[in-house]
Amino acid sequence: xxxxxxxxxxxxxxxxxxxxxxxxxxxxxxxxxxxxxxxxxxxxxxxxxxxxxxxxxxxxxxxxxxxxxxxxxxxxxxxxxxxxxxxxxxxxxxxxxxxxxxxxxxxxxxxxxxxxxxxxxxxxxxxxxxxxxxxxxxxxxxxxxxxxxxxxxxxxxxxxxxxxxxxxxxxxxxxxxxxxxxxxxxxxxxxxxxxxxxxxxxxxxxxxxxxxxxxxxxxxxxxxxxxxxxxxxxxxxxxxxxxxxxxxxxxxxxxxxxxxxxxxxxxxxxxxxxxxxxxxxxxxxxxxxxxxxxxxxxxxxxxxxxxxxxxxxxxxxxxxxxxxxxxxxxxxx
Amino acid sequence: xxxxxxxxxxxxxxxxxxxxxxxxxxxxxxxxxxxxxxxxxxxxxxxxxxxxxxxxxxxxxxxxxxxxxxxxxxxxxxxxxxxxxxxxxxxxxxxxxxxxxxxxxxxxxxxxxxxxxxxxxxxxxxxxxxxxxxxxxxxxxxxxxxxxxxxxxxxxxxxxxxxxxxxxxxxxxxxxxxxxxxxxxxxxxxxxxxxxxxxxxxxxxxxxxxxxxxxxxxxxxxxxxxxxxxxxxxxxxxxxxxxxxxxxxxxxxxxxxxxxxxxxxxxxxxxxxxxxxxxxxxxxxxxxxxxxxxxxxxxxxxxxxxxxxxxxxxxxxxxxxxxxxxxxxxxxx
DNA sequence: CTGAAAGCGCTAACAG
DNA sequence: CTGTTAGCGCTTTCAG
Numbered sequence: 001x002x003x004x005x006x007x008x009x010x011x012x013x014x015x016x017x018x019x020x021x022x023x024x025x026x027x028x029x030x031x032x033x034x035x036x037x038x039x040x041x042x043x044x045x046x047x048x049x050x051x052x053x054x055x056x057x058x059x060x061x062x063x064x065x066x067x068x069x070x071x072x073x074x075x076x077x078x079x080x081x082x083x084x085x086x087x088x089x090x091x092x093x094x095x096x097x098x099x100x101x102x103x104x105x106x107x108x109x110x111x112x113x114x115x116x117x118x119x120x121x122x123x124x125x126x127x128x129x130x131x132x133x134x135x136x137x138x139x140x141x142x143x144x145x146x147x148x149x150x151x152x153x154x155x156x157x158x159x160x161x162x163x164x165x166x167x168x169x170x171x172x173x174x175x176x177x178x179x180x181x182x183x184x185x186x187x188x189x190x191x192x193x194x195x196x197x198x199x200x201x202x203x204x205x206x207x208x209x210x211x212x213x214x215x216x217x218x219x220x221x222x223x224x225x226x227x228x229x230x231x232x233x234x235x236x237x238x239x240x241x242x243x244x245x246x247x248x249x250x251x252x253x254x255x256x257x258x259x260x261x262x263x264x265x266x267x268x269x270x271x272x273x274x275x276x277x278x279x280x281x282x283x284x285x286x287x288x289x290x291x292x293x294x295x296x297x298x299x300x301x302x303x304x305x306x307x308x309x310x311x312x313x314x315x316x317x318x319x320x321x322x323x324x325x326x327x328x329x330x331x332x333x
Numbered sequence: 334x335x336x337x338x339x340x341x342x343x344x345x346x347x348x349x350x351x352x353x354x355x356x357x358x359x360x361x362x363x364x365x366x367x368x369x370x371x372x373x374x375x376x377x378x379x380x381x382x383x384x385x386x387x388x389x390x391x392x393x394x395x396x397x398x399x400x401x402x403x404x405x406x407x408x409x410x411x412x413x414x415x416x417x418x419x420x421x422x423x424x425x426x427x428x429x430x431x432x433x434x435x436x437x438x439x440x441x442x443x444x445x446x447x448x449x450x451x452x453x454x455x456x457x458x459x460x461x462x463x464x465x466x467x468x469x470x471x472x473x474x475x476x477x478x479x480x481x482x483x484x485x486x487x488x489x490x491x492x493x494x495x496x497x498x499x500x501x502x503x504x505x506x507x508x509x510x511x512x513x514x515x516x517x518x519x520x521x522x523x524x525x526x527x528x529x530x531x532x533x534x535x536x537x538x539x540x541x542x543x544x545x546x547x548x549x550x551x552x553x554x555x556x557x558x559x560x561x562x563x564x565x566x567x568x569x570x571x572x573x574x575x576x577x578x579x580x581x582x583x584x585x586x587x588x589x590x591x592x593x594x595x596x597x598x599x600x601x602x603x604x605x606x607x608x609x610x611x612x613x614x615x616x617x618x619x620x621x622x623x624x625x626x627x628x629x630x631x632x633x634x635x636x637x638x639x640x641x642x643x644x645x646x647x648x649x650x651x652x653x654x655x656x657x658x659x660x661x662x663x664x665x666x
Numbered sequence: 667c668t669g670a671a672a673g674c675g676c677t678a679a680c681a682g
Numbered sequence: 683c684t685g686t687t688a689g690c691g692c693t694t695t696c697a698g
Contacts, residue, residue, distance in 0.1 A: 007674090007675055007676085008675065008676060008677095009675075009676095017684075017685085018684065018685045018686075019675090019676075019677095019685090020677085020678085020684070020685060020686080020687095021683085021684060021685075022676095023676065023677060023678085024683095024684085026676095027677085031683055031684085032683070032684085033683060033684085036683080036684080050446065050449065050450050051450060051675085051676075052391075052450065052452060052674085052675050052676070053447075053450045053451040053452065053676095054387055054390045054391050054396060054451065054452045054674085054675080054676090055391050055674065055675030055676040055677090055690090056675075056676055056677070057387045057676090057690090058385075058387050058388050058391050058674085058675080058676075058677090058690045058691070058692090059675075059676040059677040059678080059689080059690055060676080060677055060678085060690085061677095061690075063387060065430065065451070068431075072416065073406055073412045073415055073416055073419075074409070074412045074413055074415075074416045076407070076409070079406045079407045079412050080407055082406055082407075082431075083405065083406055083407045083433060086406075086431065086432065086433050087433070090432070090433075095430050095432065095447065095448075095451065096430065096431055096432070097398065097428050097429065097430050097431075098401075098415075098419065098429055098430075098431035099419065099423070099428065099429070100416060100419050100420070100423075113383065114386075114428065115428075116383065117383050117384060117385065117386045118386040118387065118398070118428065119385060119386065119387045226612065226615070226616060250612075250616070253616050254616075257616070257618065260618070279559065279583075280613075280616065282559070283559060283583070283586050283587075283590070283613065283616070283617055284616055284617060284618070285590065285593070285617070285618055340690095340691055340692085341691065341692060341693095342691075342692095350668075350669085351668065351669045351670075352669090352691090352692075352693095353668070353669060353670080353671095353693085353694080354667085354668060354669075355692095356692065356693060356694085357667095357668085359692095360693085364667055364668085365667070365668085366667060366668085369667080369668080384691085384692075385690085385691050385692070386692095387690085387691080387692090388674090388690065388691030388692040388693090389691075389692055389693075390674090390692090391674045391675065391676090391690085391691080391692075391693090392673080392674055392691075392692045392693040392694080393674085393692080393693055393694085394674075394693095
């Protein structure tokens with residue numbers, strides 16, 4: 001299967017120079033006389049020569065491709081991050097190998113290893129949980145790995161996130177300030193640090209600050225799916241909740257629709273606020289109030305950080321926290 | 334930057350065999366005595382040897398990675414396809430290099446070339462339009478390329494789609510049968526064959542079958558964006574449309590919300606039906622009726638087709654049309 | 667069933 | 683400014 005027949009050797013011969021010279025002009029090395037450069041360029045054009053990146057990768061030990069591990073591209077939160085990553089990657093002439101892990105621990109380590117075997121220059125990991133095994137794998141390799149929109153409670157790898165705890169704390173505080181005594185916390189699996197450790201912490205802190213006792217019954221641990229949200233109304237109502245903060249937009253949309261369908265008016269009788277500010281927040285009715293996260297930027301900054309790491313450039317911040325905000329729309333009073 | 338230090342040579346020496354033998358066990362070649370196989374495997378495990386896929390790619394001329402070109406992963410239509418592609422790719426041990434083209438002609442050919450230079454074994458292209466230049470590039474390479482959810486009116490490359498014309502025709506017919514005399518066709522750019530050629534054809538045919546004259550004023554050419562949809566109500570209303578078929582779910586959601594916000598009841602006073610059946614259709618209110626497309630499957634089938642092409646296996650169908658359906662939800666009567 | 671040897675196409679010293 | 687020469691790590695005949 002001769003995908004490509006013309007090699008650097010062909011153009012060298014045709015241009016009557018050495019392959020080293022061809023290599024130099026291809027790589028933009030300045031130490032080439034303009035005349036020979038032109039000659040080589042002409043031959044390259046004439047022969048339609050296209051450098052073989054695989055050979056180049058083998059010789060130079062750089063592939064200009066980075067691996068991206070993501071739970072599911074189909075989820076707008078992650079696809080937004082992925083878009084930011086790819087754009088910056090393209091800007092720096094990298095390509096992305098994108099793999100879906102379904103947050104499956106085994107798949108994650110397996111995929112990490114195939115990425116490593118493909119000699120990617122770096123990896124961006126998005127995932128809900130860094131298991132011990134995964135953390136070990138991370139440590140074993142010298143290939144730089146940065147986490148995007150994903151927290152590791154042991155903070156070993158560089159990462160870019162927002163301050164989830166503070167964001168949740170702030171939104172819960174607002175809810176309480178508006179008179180909600182019973183605010184539900186509807187989240188994804190609590191075993192994920194981002195939920196169980198950070199967001200929940202913010203939730204509890206807000207309660208504490210307001211002198212409201214924590215009530216286990218108001219914590220709803222889910223799978224973050226839209227469908228699940230739609231089914232929550234009975235439980236939420238019987239728990240006496242008058243508001244909910246959800247950790248995922250689809251989940252929040254489900255909650256809201258479930259409420260509305262059951263005749264509970266949002267936000268009049270039940271307020272809901274979500275966490276990711278994907279474009280879904282604008283499409284549902286009422287529009288959802290949300291913590292705003294610079295999703296695209298989280299990906300972009302993570303990729304930018306990775307480029308520095310890959311070039312052994314100094315980085316001043318290994319744990320960057322991007323600013324978040326609170327966007328009031330129609331699902332809160 | 335020694336990403337990896339242990340090579341096939343190391344394990345060969347340590348296991349006291351030749352590197353050819355190591356290569357054989359790594360590649361599952363059966364011509365190896367069980368005893369030596371075990372010995373080699375043990376050493377591999379002990380040394381934590383991981384084959385270098387780049388070297389392997391150079392030697393074997395196969396990279397087990399395929400390129401995927403997509404307008405924007407952030408769009409649920411495409412991310413759904415991408416997910417199908419990646420799943421099947423993983424099943425066949427391929428990885429995906431994912432690139433966003435923004436439907437930019439130049440970017441598309443440029444990205445195609447970098448993919449080719451990276452020696453991908455195959456490419457899946459998703460895009461709204463195959464320009465002449467792109468078509469030329471497609472022809473020039475021996476690397477198999479299949480189109481997923483994308484039509485080329487010259488049908489040169491293998492592709493997997495649904496019958497867009499028939500689907501639109503059917504949904505417009507239904508709308509007409511329910512008494513709508515003036516059905517708007519709200520689409521993305523008409524220069525894209527999928528819109529201007531296929532879907533519009535179906536629209537016109539339905540009109541013709543019903544003896545309704547075609548009216549230019551009912552064609553709304555847009556950029557397929559949600560926002561654009563929200564702004565369409567005045568134009569739609571003044572054109573006397575009582576229903577609309579939209580070629581994109583986000584666009585349709587925009588139209589619907591725009592109508593609702595203007596006090597036009599959907600579906601009572603205005604019916605809308607969309608085309609992609611992404612999960613968004615279930616999240617908005619009223620839920621959107623839609624042509625159903627097996628999005629995931631389109632990607633999956635395209636990838637499966639590509640695997641056959643990459644292995645020079647015979648394929649009986651180069652242009653596969655997957656079944657579509659019509660899902661009645663709440664935005665139509 | 668196993669080994670020797672010749673590349674795959676390119677980069678990177680090292681000379682000159 | 684340019685050429686020579688080793689490899690990069692692995693697959694793949696070809697022998698035996």
